[in-house]
Amino acid sequence: MWREWLPFWHPGVSPHGDDTDLLFAGLLFISALVLGLLFFLLALFCVRYRASNLADRGDRIRKSWHWEVSWTAASFVGFLGLFVWGAVIYFEIFRTPPDELTVFVVAKQWMWKVQHAGGQSEINVLHIPVSRPIRLVMASQDVIHSFFIPALRLKHDVVPGRYQDLEITADKPGRYHLFCAEYCGTEHSGMTGEIVVMEAADFAAWLAQQMPSNSLAQEGGALFRELGCSGCHGGGSKVHAPPLEGLYGNLVPLADGSFVTADDKYIRDSILLPRSQIAAGYEPLMPSFEGKVSEDQLLRLVAYIKSIGGQQP
Amino acid sequence: MNEDNYLNAGYSLRSWFFTTDHKRIAILYFASLIFFFFVGGAAATAIRIELATPQADLVSSDMYNRLFTMHGIIMVWFFLIPSIPNTLGNFIVPLMIGARDLAFPRLNLLSWYLFMLGGAVTLFAILAGGVDTGWTFYTPFSTLYSNSYVVAAVMGVFIAGFSSILTGLNFIITIHRLRAPGLTWYRLPLFLWSLYATSVILVLATPVLAMTLVLIAVERVLGVGIFDPKIGGDPLLFQHLFWFYSHPAVYIMILPGMGVINELVSCFSRKQVFGYKFVAWASMAIAAVGFLVWGHHMFVSGQSLLASLVFSFMSFIVAVPSAIKVFNWTATLHKGSIHFDAPMLYALAFIGLFTIGGLTGLFLACLAFDVHATDTYFVVAHFHYIMVGGMVTAYFGGLHYWWPKITGRLYPEYWARAAAVLIFFGFNLTFFPQFVLGAEGMPRRYHVYPPEFQVWNVLSSGGAVILAIAYLMPMFYLGYSLFFGRRATANPWNAPGLEWQTPSPPPEHNFDTQPVVTRAPYQYSPDFKAEPQNA
Numbered sequence: 098m099w100r101e102w103l104p105f106w107h108p109g110v111s112p113h114g115d116d117t118d119l120l121f122a123g124l125l126f127i128s129a130l131v132l133g134l135l136f137f138l139l140a141l142f143c144v145r146y147r148a149s150n151l152a153d154r155g156d157r158i159r160k161s162w163h164w165e166v167s168w169t170a171a172s173f174v175g176f177l178g179l180f181v182w183g184a185v186i187y188f189e190i191f192r193t194p195p196d197e198l199t200v201f202v203v204a205k206q207w208m209w210k211v212q213h214a215g216g217q218s219e220i221n222v223l224h225i226p227v228s229r230p231i232r233l234v235m236a237s238q239d240v241i242h243s244f245f246i247p248a249l250r251l252k253h254d255v256v257p258g259r260y261q262d263l264e265i266t267a268d269k270p271g272r273y274h275l276f277c278a279e280y281c282g283t284e285h286s287g288m289t290g291e292i293v294v295m296e297a298a299d300f301a302a303w304l305a306q307q308m309p310s311n312s313l314a315q316e317g318g319a320l321f322r323e324l325g326c327s328g329c330h331g332g333g334s335k336v337h338a339p340p341l342e343g344l345y346g347n348l349v350p351l352a353d354g355s356f357v358t359a360d361d362k363y364i365r366d367s368i369l370l371p372r373s374q375i376a377a378g379y380e381p382l383m384p385s386f387e388g389k390v391s392e393d394q395l396l397r398l399v400a401y402i403k404s405i406g407g408q409q410p
Numbered sequence: 411m412n413e414d415n416y417l418n419a420g421y422s423l424r425s426w427f428f429t430t431d432h433k434r435i436a437i438l439y440f441a442s443l444i445f446f447f448f449v450g451g452a453a454a455t456a457i458r459i460e461l462a463t464p465q466a467d468l469v470s471s472d473m474y475n476r477l478f479t480m481h482g483i484i485m486v487w488f489f490l491i492p493s494i495p496n497t498l499g500n501f502i503v504p505l506m507i508g509a510r511d512l513a514f515p516r517l518n519l520l521s522w523y524l525f526m527l528g529g530a531v532t533l534f535a536i537l538a539g540g541v542d543t544g545w546t547f548y549t550p551f552s553t554l555y556s557n558s559y560v561v562a563a564v565m566g567v568f569i570a571g572f573s574s575i576l577t578g579l580n581f582i583i584t585i586h587r588l589r590a591p592g593l594t595w596y597r598l599p600l601f602l603w604s605l606y607a608t609s610v611i612l613v614l615a616t617p618v619l620a621m622t623l624v625l626i627a628v629e630r631v632l633g634v635g636i637f638d639p640k641i642g643g644d645p646l647l648f649q650h651l652f653w654f655y656s657h658p659a660v661y662i663m664i665l666p667g668m669g670v671i672n673e674l675v676s677c678f679s680r681k682q683v684f685g686y687k688f689v690a691w692a693s694m695a696i697a698a699v700g701f702l703v704w705g706h707h708m709f710v711s712g713q714s715l716l717a718s719l720v721f722s723f724m725s726f727i728v729a730v731p732s733a734i735k736v737f738n739w740t741a742t743l744h745k746g747s748i749h750f751d752a753p754m755l756y757a758l759a760f761i762g763l764f765t766i767g768g769l770t771g772l773f774l775a776c777l778a779f780d781v782h783a784t785d786t787y788f789v790v791a792h793f794h795y796i797m798v799g800g801m802v803t804a805y806f807g808g809l810h811y812w813w814p815k816i817t818g819r820l821y822p823e824y825w826a827r828a829a830a831v832l833i834f835f836g837f838n839l840t841f842f843p844q845f846v847l848g849a850e851g852m853p854r855r856y857h858v859y860p861p862e863f864q865v866w867n868v869l870s871s872g873g874a875v876i877l878a879i880a881y882l883m884p885m886f887y888l889g890y891s892l893f894f895g896r897r898a899t900a901n902p903w904n905a906p907g908l909e910w911q912t913p914s915p916p917p918e919h920n921f922d923t924q925p926v927v928t929r930a931p932y933q934y935s936p937d938f939k940a941e942p943q944n945a
Contacts, residue, residue: 107850117778121849124776128769135740135765139758142743146679147750154745154936161685164741165734169688172733176726176772183776184719190781191715206555240551241645243710243785247851250782254711256646257550258639261712274860278785278853280544282555283471286856388640 110269110294111249116186118250124179190251194232194264200225201313201396204255205238207284209275212396216309216316221290226300227270234361234399235261236392243279246292254279260362267294317401320394324386338383339376345406350377364399415818415915430515431918436501436816438522443489443497444885446529450484451878453477458840458874464861474857475542476558482545487567488529490801491659494666495612496525496577498808499605501816503581505909505916506599508590508925508944513583514576521576528570535562544855546656549637549648553629561630564623571616571623574662578612581605590908590944592927596690597943599907599931600683603690604669607697611658611665615701619655622648646711653704661700664764664796665693667804668735671757674807675739677905678754679746680940682932685738692731699728709780718777725775732768736761747936752826756807759834763799767792770845788848794841803833806884813888814898818915821895825887832880839873906933906940 109118145152158164200223201212211219225231235244237257244263245252248271253263267273277288295303311319321327329338348356349363352375357363366373368390371383390398416433419425426434457477460468469477500518504511512518535541541563543552552560585606589598625636626648635641637648676683683689705713705721739761748754770792774780783789806829813821843866848854852863859867901910912921925944933941 113778117782120776120779121773121782124773124779128766128772131769132765135736136762138740139743139761142740142746143748143750143758146743146746146748148680148747148936148938152745154747157681157745158684158741161688161741165685165688165738168737169730169734172730173727176729179772179776180723180726183778183780184722185778187709187718187722187777187781188715190778240555241548241711245785245851245853247782250778252710252781252784256639256712258645259712274851276851276853280475280546280548280551280855282542282551283475285475286471286853286858289860 107248109248109250110267110271110273111251112266112268113186113190114248114250114268116189120182120186123182127175127179191253192264194262195230197232198226198229199232199234201400202233202235202244202255203238203392203396204235204242204244204277204288205392206240206282207277207288209244209277209288209290210393212313212393213304214313214400215304215307216312217304217307218309221275222293223275223290224293224295224300224303225265225267226297227294228266228268229297230264230266233261233263233265234396235263236365236396238392240281241279242277242281242288245276245278246273247276248273248292252278260365262361267292270294270296313397313400314404315401317397317399317404320390320397321401324390324394324398326398329383336382337379339379341402342405342408345403347406351375352377352379361399361403364402365395368395368398413913414917415913416918417818417915419918428519430511430519432500432504432512432515432518433816433916433918435518435522436497436499439492439496439500439525442522442526442529443493446484446488447881449533450481450489451881453481453484455874455878457481458871460857461859461867462871464859464864464867466858471857472542473540475544475855476536476540478855479541479544480536483532483541483563483567485797486545486659486663487570488525488532490663490797491574492525492577493663493801493805494670494808495581495605495608495662496521498670498805498812499581499666500577502812502909503584503602503605504588505815505912505920506602506907507585507588507593508908508921508927509584509588510920512580513587514580517576518580521573521580524576525570525573528566528568528573530566531569532563532566535559535566538562546652547623547626547648548652549626549629549645550639550643553626553636554638554640561627564626568620568623571620574612574616578609578616581609582613585609590925590927593908593943596687597927597930598690600672600686600689600693601666601669604665604672604693607693608662608665608669610697611662611700615655615658615662618651619659622651622655625651646708646713649708649711650704653707654701657704657707658697658700660793660796661696663801665696667760667764667801668693670804670808670811671739671760673907674753674757674811675742675761676932676934677811677903678751678757679743679748680934680936680938681742681746682930682934683738684741684744685734686930686932688734689738692734695731696728699724699731703728706775706780707784709777710784722775722777722780726772729768729772729775732764736765736768747938750827751810752821752823752830753807753811755827755830755834756803756810759830760800760803760807763795763803763834763837767795767800770795782851783848785853786848787844787852787854790854791841791844791848794844799837799841803837806830806833809884809888811903812909813891814902815909815914815916817892817895818898819891819895820898820902821891822887825883829880829883829887832876832883836873836875836877836880840870840877841873843867843869843873904938904940906942907931908943911942911944 203210237255275290329336635643637643
């Protein structure tokens with residue numbers, strides 16, 4: 098109900114949207130108090146102590162330190178409270194997303210390319226089911242972009258050279274703005290789109306309606322052979338390369354004695370920078386695919402390797 | 411003006427362009443800054459006119475991007491950073507401490523030449539075809555993808571940076587070494603404390619900017635992988651380096667303004683500044699803590715959540731000394747004898763606008779809200795309240811206050827008050843709607859925008875027109891007063907500072923006899939008298 102006091106403010110539709118809105122209202126309230134007090138005092142002093150007014154000016158405050166200590170302490174305590182409030186919600190927003198429904202987003206000058214796991218792809222539109230946490234895996238093909246959905250009170254930069262996980266949940270069906278919030282060149286302000294939030298049944302129908310020829314993983318499998326990956330990582334290969342079946346999501350022992358979880362980031366890095374993390378017991382033979390595969394192809398390869406994660410090597 | 415002063419000491423071009431007199435160098439800076447202010451302001455006006463409608467109608471997207479980049483680069487490096495230190499500071503610092511000149515007069519002149527060279531190179535980049543990276547030069551866009559004159563622009567800023575470093579160095583040494591006998595640190599007017607804090611930042615932070623800009627040029631020209639991941643670099647490294655300079659630079663841009671406000675509030679309420687030592691050390695605290703908050707520009711960039719937590723905390727801490735200052739200015743008014751001359755109107759406007767800017771800074775320091783508001787118009791509104799509502803207002807206030815000292819003429823009070831009021835209204839109408847736009851989610855640096863944002867954009871553009879007219883007004887009445895204004899006495903405000911104890915305009919050598927300071931600053935009394943610091 099407090100939102101009715103903010104007529105220009107469309108309510109957030111994500112689980113933490115309410116929290117962020119409440120935080121905003123709290124910040125506004127505290128600011129209004131501080132500003133109100135300040136303006137009241139400024140006006141009061143300016144009127145009462147204007148030069149032409151014969152107000153009492155005797156007995157001025159000479160010792161100031163207890164005033165100083167009081168307002169310093171009051172500011173500090175107030176700020177500390179706001180800091181904690183904002184931090185708690187922040188950690189809620191950027192918690193590690195559950196790995197249930199993954200959608201890949203590739204940002205490039207000047208469009209958002211969306212790849213659903215089933216192979217459905219869309220440009221500048223993202224269809225998602227309502228009230229279900231979605232894990233976005235975002236990559237940039239060129240410069241830094243920023244994935245911003247005001248209605249979800251959510252934004253994250255998409256920095257080239259790495260995958261960015263982000264959990265998004267929308268609690269109300271509808272169409273919402275998607276903006277690129279990080280300046281990215283000529284058509285920056287044209288790099289906008291829509292989030293379409295649908296009821297679960299409608300979403301399933303929409304997915305089916307798209308009728309992609311192949312799933313993302315199948316396309317990845319084709320690429321896997323096309324790029325020659327299967328020559329070394331495939332079953333009957335003579336090259337001593339680690340098998341990739343059953344890899345995804347498990348711990349990989351590295352040559353330096355440490356362990357790393359084989360997640361999307363690890364797989365992407367292993368394709369582009371194979372020498373940065375070498376699996377224990379293998380020679381660093383693999384060439385880098387940096388510059389040879391696009392982000393679109395990379396995410397298909399990741400989807401393929403993920404799809405064979407349940408198989409036995 | 412019959413007696414000898416710095417203005418009639420010589421009329422040749424040589425006597426201006428090879429002068430080592432801090433007062434003449436201040437005038438050189440002043441003329442250059444008027445030029446840059448109107449170049450940057452013209453870009454801002456074009457931007458606001460374009461944004462009056464949601465679609466593109468005045469300029470192309472490429473042109474729009476060049477306009478806001480030019481606006482940012484010119485206003486930050488060629489107006490705000492040198493504004494108060496290099497004009498008012500250059501003129502007033504030696505007078506305030508009872509010195510003949512700055513510690514290194516020739517270095518001071520060199521700093522102006524470097525500034526002009528940097529400005530010329532930057533203007534070349536703009537005229538040759540422009541720069542479209544934004545004033546932040548984010549990589550890898552600036553190093554690999556932008557087809558504009560990035561290298562020329564960063565070199566211009568690089569050169570101007572050395573001008574900042576020299577000025578900072580000069581002020582630090584001057585304040586340490588050239589104070590008049592009896593002028594102890596706690597007898598320094600607070601304007602000097604804030605310029606000292608500013609100078610420390612100038613000297614420590616600017617070299618980092620210089621290195622960062624060189625790295626951009628190295629990657630762009632030589633293809634060495636530093637910031638671009640395609641060739642092995644890290645784009646976030648650039649943001650860390652850039653904001654390590656550019657956040658402290660924000661304090662370079664506001665601390666001198668705060669310093670001016672101390673002088674104005676105290677003079678026009680005829681009362682010493684409340685809590686002198688707290689205000690003095692608040693400046694130093696801002697300068698110190700200001701170095702530890704840069705990561706608050708990167709809460710959604712992908713830096714670790716823990717780093718964001720620490721930077722958010724430090725950002726709240728750095729707001730405490732600013733709050734202390736606002737409270738102290740307000741307390742200074744209590745039981746004062748307040749005169750509403752134009753400088754005081756600017757000072758009161760500063761307190762209000764700076765407080766709004768500061769409070770909205772807390773919104774952005776607050777992690778969860780920043781996730782929504784960063785890179786939107788909320789940020790644009792916030793920093794314009796600090797930079798324009800704060801610094802530019804303080805600059806105009808200080809300019810009117812010291813105008814009689816600098817020129818030996820009085821400005822027309824009626825017009826000055828009218829301009830101050832108009833600037834205040836124009837400013838709020840321009841930038842308050844941008845808070846609403848940002849809260850509703852309109853991203854910054856957008857050439858075209860969804861139609862639902864138009865109402866607030868129209869208000870903002872209307873305000874910008876009023877603001878532009880208001881900023882032009884002082885050009886006319888101050889220009890008029892240069893030739894036709896009434897002669898100023900040595901001390902028209904009856905102020906106690908040393909700069910008022912010498913004729914207006916001051917003689918070339920500043921003081922006929924070395925002033926000896928015997929008391930604390932700001933010894934005003936309600937009956938429009940004051941005890942000079944050197945009586």
